[in-house]
Amino acid sequence: MRKVLLIAAVAAIAASTAPAASAATAIKWGACPADAHPGPGLQCATLQVPVNYQDPNGPKIELAVSRLPSANPAKRRGVLLLNPGGPGGEGLGYPSVLSLPGMPSPMPKDVLEGYDLIGFDPRGVGHSSPVTCDLTPEQMALGNLPYANGPADVVKQAAVAKKEAKQCADAKTGWMLPYITTANTARDMDQIRAALGEEKISYLGASYGTYLGAVYTTMYPQRSDRIVLDSNLGPGGYDIDAMHGFGRGMEDRFPDFAKYAAANPQYGLGITPAQVTAKFYDLVARLDRHPVAGITGGLLRGAAFGMLYGEFQLKTLAAMMHDLDQGKEPAPEGPAPSENMFASRFAVICGDSSWPKSIGAYQANVAVDRIRYPLIGAGEANIAACAYWPAPVEPKVRITDGGPANVLMVQNTRDPGTPLANARKLRAAFGDRARMVTVDQGGHGVYVFAPNKCGNNAVNDFLATGKRPATDTFCAA
Incomplete structure (x- = not known):
């Protein structure tokens, strides 16, 4: 059962100058690995790229890259690099996902004709020289948001976090970890651009991919064509503010679930949103006293957070709460995320930013966020491996308004993972470089995966024609 909760919680320097290259000689396309689907x-x-761009003649790692060629080469205008999010998310098969006709709002013909869709597994991920921390299933089952019911739980989690950090450093890929960062992944993207023989690239990134795209277009503004950022992190990426943002995001989104469960009384969670919310708090308290099949209230909180990402998962969350309320173990929902996903996530999040080192600081944050964000605040504020990580090897890229006005941001009003409040901070950092389209809907993701035509059309028009809204706009539900 811990697999079920783990799946839900997770689904919950200078730029280098890359020489231009001939696409015919730089990349030799072939079959894709079957596990990329x-x-x-x-x-x-x-492709081979430097581990450390400050030592370009030093050790190299491999990048796995994919291409879905334009559906009509005569109408092709360039390449569109893609990133599905993470950090730790594999992107090799992402062009195939976005082009599936069964998506709620599939990519239209003019976009599929206008670009070669380019996917890639970021460095350290999947088929791109993957990193490991030798994490055990038990360690991964704790998920990303270990809930702390008091100061003693923070101390207990600190021991877990310290051990995880040491395992990462001692693993066979520990030497790579300082260089598995967003800035280096952006440099890798520019290596892909050069290998493709392109002067500029367009880009579509979701979730963590918004920060990656923001960093790329900041480091390489004149090599950026049309940049689309969907479900936006703040300008600091996955820093401590983003973690606290999880608390804000769950508070924004949970009312949608409460309405759904109240409208479906067969789950027995209440007939009003207020009753459903009260049932959630009652259930997590009971599970902390008397776990069901090893499931505590903290694990349910983390699972609920992850299941708020998509509309289709609301039903799963309601069924899970119903079963747990009856003292039954819910059915498993599929395979658990890979150890590599956890390891590469640690590498990027811990390596991009500086993190507090004091256990007392996390205890104080837990106490504050338990009150500020009662649904998951004492989980997102808890200590993690980053507290025991070495300091970043280079300063963080500062997102500014320097560069062409070629960024389109799209954002849901009630996104649990990347809340609107933090998206507005990124919008402010970009200044006149960006326009933002805000969509009145819940969940994580606007483009392709959600049905709002206004939000999807804004992206499609920009990718196809280069035209953005004249001002920031709002799309009704």
Whole structure:
């Protein structure tokens, strides 16, 4: 059962100058690995890039890259690099996902004709020289948001976090960890651009991919064509503010679930949103006293957070709460995320930012966020491996308004993972470089995966024509 909760909680320097290269000689396309789930026409290849761009002649790692060629080469205008989020998310098969006709709002013909869709597994992830921390299933089952019921739980979690950090450092790929960062992944993207023989690249990134895109277009503004950022982190990426943002995001989103459960009384969670909310708090308290099949209230909180990401998962969360309320173990929902996903996530989040080192600081944050964000605040504020990570090897890229006005942000009003409040901070950092389209809907993701036509059309028009809204706009539900 811990697998079920783990799946839900998770689903919950200077830029280098890359020489131009001939696409015919730089990349040799071939078949894709089967575990990337390639769709028809997807091609794959491998590039070598420096581990450390400050030592370009030093050790190299491999990047796995994919291409779905334009559906009409005569109308092709360039390449569209893609990132599905993470950090730790594999992107090799993402062009196939976005081109599936079964999506709620599939990519239209003019976009599929206008670009070669380019996917890649970021450095340290999947088929791109993957990193490991030798994490055990028990360690991964704790998920990303270990809930602290008091100061003693923070001390207990500190021991877990310290051990995880040491395992990462001592693992066979520990030497790579300082360089598995967002800035280096942006440099890798520019290596892909050069290998493709392109002067500029367009980009579509979701969730963590918004920060990656923001960093790329800040480091390489003149090599950026049309930049779309969907479900936006703040300008600091996955820093401590983003973690606290999880608390804010769950508070924004949970009322949607409460309405859903109240409208479906067969789950027995209440017939009003207030009753459903009260049932959630009652259930997590009972599970902390008397776990069901090892499931505590803290684990349910983390699972609920992850299941608020998508509309289709609200039903799963309601069924899970119903079963737990009856003292029954819910049915499993599929395979658990890979150890590599956890390890690469640690590497990026811990390596991008500086984190508090004092256990007392986390205890204080837990006490504050338990009150400020009662649903998950004492989980997102808890201590993690980053507290025991070495300091970042280079300063963080500062997102500014320097560069062309070529950024389109799209954002849901009630996003649990990347809340609107933090998206507004990124919008402010970009200044006149960006326009933001805010969509009145819940969940994580606007483009392709959600049905709002206004939000999807804004992205499609920008990718196809380069036209953005004249001002920031709002899309009704």
